[in-house]
Amino acid sequence: MTWLAPLVVAVPLLSGALVAGGDHVAPRALQNAIGVCGSAATFVLAVLLFRAAERHEVLTWFGGWRPRSGIAVGIDFAVDPLAAGMCALIAGLSCAALVYSITYMPEAAKLYDTLLLVAAGSMCGFVLSGDLFNLFVWLELTAVAGYALTGFEVKQLGPLQGALNFAIVNTLGGYFVLMGIALVYARTGALNLAQIGSALSTRRPDGLVIVAFTLVVCGFLCKAAVVPFHFWLADAYAVAPAPVCMVFAGVMTDIGLVGVARVYATAFSGAFGLHAHAVGDLLLWLGIVSALVGGVMSLVQRHLKRMLAYSVICHIGIMLAGIGLLSSKALGGVAALLLAHGLATGALFLVAGMLLASLRSIDELRLRGRARARPWLAALWFVGTIALIGPPYVGAYLGHAMIDDAAAELGRHWVQPLLWLAGALSGAALLRAGARIFLGFGQATAEFLSPEVREDPPDRGANLPLLGGTTAVLAIAGLVVSVVPGLGPRVDEGAARFLDRRSYAEHVLHGGPFGFKHDLPFAIEHTSLESVIYAVVATLLALAIAAVGLRPPRSLSIVEPALAGLKRLHSGVVGDYVVWLTVGTAVVGGVWAVTLR
Amino acid sequence: MSYLPFAVAGWVCLIGLYGVATSRNLIHLALCLTVTQSSTYVLLLSVGYVRGGTAPIFKGVKLGTRAVDPVVQSLSLTDIVVSVTVLALILALGLDVFGAAKTVDPDEIAELQG
């Protein structure tokens, strides 16, 4: 099976090169076919890879350079089920984006398809790679494709500003990762994650190890848009074309989290050993703060894509908090949540795109009541929103519930209500917007919302049934994630493998075997009564907040100054963002300097 | 001398960051980014230097001669390619911004905020 993993990366990259190479030669239909078939083939390969990784070890050494006496000579893909599943999600969303774009952006230069395909291939490379520098290469490739896709609408200032802020913050994040790599290499003489893990675990972590870890993690957190590295995301995702946003929000942000989890689990967990909770606690708190900031900020948006962008920050925060719990149950929950969130948020971005194509605006107030005659769009919007909030056994519920269980096992009962509250906040924003746009509820003005963002609609001629069909597939898939038979035990088992540093190192460096649990049950995951109650309360809370948002009472003006301050921080000025990036890195490093020794 | 190289790498990184944070011109900002990036090559190559070592090119040198670290050099090569691409992309975005807003001051283009 050594041929399978490289192809998951090579097929989309080659399809991208093929599309670009035929830019002025091949007819448009052929180009579209190459793009769609290339990404669909990648999806099939990724699913096969997932099946293979569940049953036996999948380890590829590029160029056949196997390690010699425990020293890695080349670069490896050590595939675990979670990574392979992530590849399937990446390829699936990219395929959906390419199908959606055929009529949504018919005028798009073919290079647009190329960039989407390259981004898909590079993200797959990132999640599969077992080499620290190789992670950096794929991170940069993803980013380079992302900058150009964000700035795609070169006539408007908004997309250009979004792309610049995105590019500058993420480039600096990439340099931090690279400096961290240089430090790790200086200490261990290795770039392979397994080998680094073994080398670092032999002695107590000192300043070098802690700072190297800080730099690598902060670099990845820039990509993942975690507070205070998150500012660029709302600018970039608000303005990129809808199908691009779908890929960005569904998977590209998340690979930053994959990077944090991967690097911690394979390379640093041994070194920090007894102090692991200090690492986890900071990630947990960063996650909770991001989730709450994202939730509150999404409540004050009127531009649907910007609202969704803050909802992404909110859910990324919830996932980071799950990672911070450092248990396999929680990580499995994060994987389930990532899947549900990717599909549901993707669908919501696509609905926003359809609104822009058909009603020429995606402004909540301008569109008030104007989409009453579009019940299908309304259905898709509410399905996506409900999948994100996660009432019992719907959408994101499974992930939330697994994180709940893990928190309860660790005795951290306070984590659960905070995460549910954050999800309810961003869900409330989406419900409010849906009620105003599709049902015509609420007042025509709302002073607490951020100023209007202009966005030019795409050319007319979008084939709405095709767009709607693509969106419906995602929305429904997102809705049923929690009741997929056998998903729970599988993500749980995958997460346990993801976190097992010793077996991983033994396997990668010496070819040792993994223990596999065969015959995992195909049952719907059982969840605790606590989670059911939280989910019901969160759903009701979201409805209540949405109702208040439609007709805010005067007494709410007491929070106005705090909101204004929070909004002012999101200034759109890249110099400020760079300052927050520096502050964030210094603070994260400082906290770990105190707690990790 | 023993820690000067690393101090220089740290200095270059921070001064570049300062430039990016305070820049009033996107072209200036792009060049400041290349300065920050250059700190990564300086750090990588300093980490890989071996006193008295030759370059890792064994033409006219006996195999087994003490040589500096070739791995960090190959990483720096990749890094240089990245720096060119980032510079080109940011300048292209900057030119588009100039076309749309008639300014290249990043502080003046806050179309999106809040």
Place this chain on the structure above:
Amino acid sequence: MSVVATTAPLQAVAYVLVAAGAAGVVLSRDPLRQIVVSGIYGYVLVLLFMVLQAPDVALSMLVVSTVAYPLVVLVAIARVRNRREDDE
């Protein structure tokens, strides 16, 4: 293959020049002056890489700072300046 003889003082000088060059690039606020300083900084880096026995990296830096950086930056500067003068 030793490209240049390396001595510790030469390396120290190269490092100090790099530190000064970086500051020079950042503190030149006029883009046209900055690209000149940036070119000099590029050559200082080439010197440093040579004395660190990294000829491949030095060569890459040489072609990049002689051709790629100046070309794209000069075009950008010219484009921005030209229009400003037209406006005035």
Place this chain on the structure above:
Amino acid sequence: MTRRTRIVIFLTAALGLAALFGWAFAGLPAFGNGSHVYAFLLNHVAVPERHTTNVVAAIVFDYRGFDTLGEEFILFTAVAGVVLLLRPVEREDPEDRGTTASDALRFVGVGMVGAGVLVGLWLIAFGYITPGGGFQGGVAVAAGAVLLYFVSNYSAFYPLGHVDGLDPVEALGAGGYAVIGAVALVSGLPFLANLLGPGSVGTLVSGGSIPFLNWASGIEVAAANLILFSEFIREYLHPARQDG
């Protein structure tokens, strides 16, 4: 925030970052005393195994050739991105504002064009024996071609740097690298496995598939840089947007 607050906050944070750097660097071995097991191993086995005297090239195109695949695509993607970002959104005006140079300058210039291209090709060809390689050579070739613009005018250069003609070449370079990797899969070897024998030490026929990957990347880099330069020059001469 105001510029003053921004600078104050930045300097405070930078001080913290500097302290972190200092703390980290204190854990490094003194300059020149580091030794890395990975580097030691490769410095000893690369020449016997690959017969290329330039160990860096052996790493770039063989041991860590997969990184270079990503690197080729970074360049490829960035150029695609620049072409996309600088694409004309209004009709180009046909007026040619190319520079014109004196005959003497032209004469010298044409010589330099040839020299640039030759040096570039030489750098690519011998890249795995002596310093140099696909990237350095590729940029030099592109630089040589761009000189045409300065010594003649844009219209002489335009066909060379024209995206229509170069796109397939660039895609061939980047895609070719991946195809060479995939050929190994077809023959039952791992992706990017070195298919051919190592050849004789220190000659052009050393390194197995290293020369092919090296040329693929040389072609990619030269084409990518040509497109990049010509896009920027075109943007200057015929801005994507009319001003005002």
